[in-house]
Amino acid sequence: MRRRDFGIHSPRRVVRVGDASHQADRYRVGRILLAGDAAHAFFPAGGQGLNVGLRDAVNLGWKLAASLDGWAPVHLLDTYESERRVAADEVMASTRAQNVLMTDFSSRAAALKAALGKLLALPEANRAVARSIAGLSDTCPQPPGDLAGNVHPSTGHRIPDLPLSASQPQASRLYQLLSDARFVLLHLDGVTHAPPTAPRCPHVHTATAPPAALPEPLRGATAALIRPDGHIAWVTDATTPSDVMEQARAALRRWCEPTADGAVP
Template sequence: MQVDYEVIIVGGGPVGMMVAGELALAKVKVCVLERLKETTPYSRALTVHPRTLEILDMRGLKAKLLERGKPISTTHFAALDTRLDFSVLDSSSNYTLIIPQHDTEKVLEEWAKSLGVEIRREEEVVAIHQDQHGVEIEASGPNGKAVLTASYVVGADGAGSIVRKQAGIPFVGKNATFTAMQGDVVLKNPPESGAPSYFNEQGLVMIVPLPKGMHRVVLIDTERMAVPKEEPVTLEELRTSLLRILGDDFGISDPFWMTRFGNTTLQAQRYREGRIFLAGDAAHIHFPAGGQGMNVGLQEAINLGWKLAAHLKGWAPDWLLDSYHTERFPINTALLTNTQMQSLLFGSSEFSPSVIALRNMVSDLLQIPEANYRLATQISAFNVQYEPVGEMPSHVLNGRRFTELNLRLENGECQNAYELFHSGSFLVLHFGSDERLDEALDWSKYKHVHVVRASLAKGAANWHDVHTALIRPDGYVAWAVSQEESNPLEAIRKGISYWCGHD
């Protein structure tokens, strides 16, 4: 079947743009269909977390976000008084970047466009059919109906995903039990401390400073928790709730955007159906606690992109494409559990003295550095470790996040290893001077693998014994072979052919 595109992405939100960019890096012919004329100015997400900053750094995008956002060294867990300390994480991205989703989307869209992605706005997808040869998409726009074809489709079309529905993938979990409110507003007399949270028997209030002198006010009012999500929020409602919970409305006025959201917690039963994949909110939704939804969506976009590209370019090993679901599904299951736990601490079931006592106890426990660190690595996604695959010798680095190594290259220059990922290739890092590496394989057959000989310019935990490591395009260690290995070249040969197939 002659197709118009190798991949069509439905939905040009942050996740769709990221998948599109990843595919375009690998020279895949890709098109994004987005129903909106332009990126919405109303930003749901405000936080970009450490691991997301790292992967964006690998694509040369972090600096662009830093120009528009404000770093803070902590994040919250269930709006408890003790915040999670990101500053202790082993990364130069050890902070939360406060940046409106609108700005993040703009950066991703510009990147995707610069790589040649075709973005068709004001095209709403209304029907999808797949067979063994390809996928046909019907889209409706100002110029009428269009029918487009592709080898594969990625549904990045948000919570109500038509792609998920048409693919017949069940969305499984729990419906909302309460709703919360949020307003991006002007506060004439804002609280003095930066981003305070308040919790009492009447409800919860969080206040976050925004650019341009605005503030985001998030509220759970015990008397408004049963209001349906669809009912618009009014300024008067926000003012009344603030007064009821705190006895102060902070001089609230001039709402830019107000919305209501619930704790619906659902996950797609599978992330792939034939030629159709799901990513981002199309695959999972949850109470937006701890600012994680967009972050995990971007992390799965980078997981999917290179695998789908590898398949389309013909070098992917058989198991690779399905590893998208295998790797990401359990991570998102844990995410949904995490946000449900936070909802309980947020008072989803009761705002009683015993919940207040529980919150105080958890908050106290988070003052223990190890406990704080444990949760910080969860929310930052630094704890993600993919199950090692292939018959490789075991190494503590296998499956782990690739940290930002400071390398000394053969020409004596130092380089941050993340800069070697701008093109989205695999990276083989060889430490030492084993001349036989060149003969181990016909490297010229592996155009998607970048081989670098280097030494560590600065010590890094767990790397001291590494002879050679293969780093995946999404920044996880596929395998590392130790200098103690009896036949390192044989292990490397096996590891490359298992992961990188052939051109």
């Protein structure tokens, strides 16, 4: 049977994909903010451009809502650019590396692919790369100005979904509490204390996680403040309940103290 090449005809849309990577010089100028493809563009490898754009939206969404509702600190919107540029830089480096691996067919590239294949056969390395591509390893640098507070090794990292104490009435797991874009003051010592308050900051749940369920970096900590996007804003290992509550109030004031006039900064 003779083969025939019928070619491509009558396309509804033609898109050419290049390997260029771009990032905006700034994500915010006054009241104008960039997110997703408007802020950055990558070689389309593993859907990372889509993933980082969605995480931009989550990061910016709750901060804009806080600003519009009048309970955002003056520096809160500034943290959007400082946090998301770091994440975009990492994705750019990752997609550039993947581009080389996919398009270079030289003997040197083949040797590199073989070496990486052996490395990725190690469960720990495989897990680290998978978390990076999925964006689960994103960390937030220390925020500027008044939002910079007590630094614990876990500060800025994403917290995994944790089971909550059986006494928790509104949810059985942490991520259920985050679904309404509130902060969560999470007690990690198995004891629920009275929720602290901060000026104009009603946007906080209080919950308790069993110590046995905590990931290794949080073992020994007694309380943590979880941001609406699932990143850890503050952690303490203070053991006296009054000290825990005093530090928690300070953390809430840093993240929930409104601007002087209540306007969008």
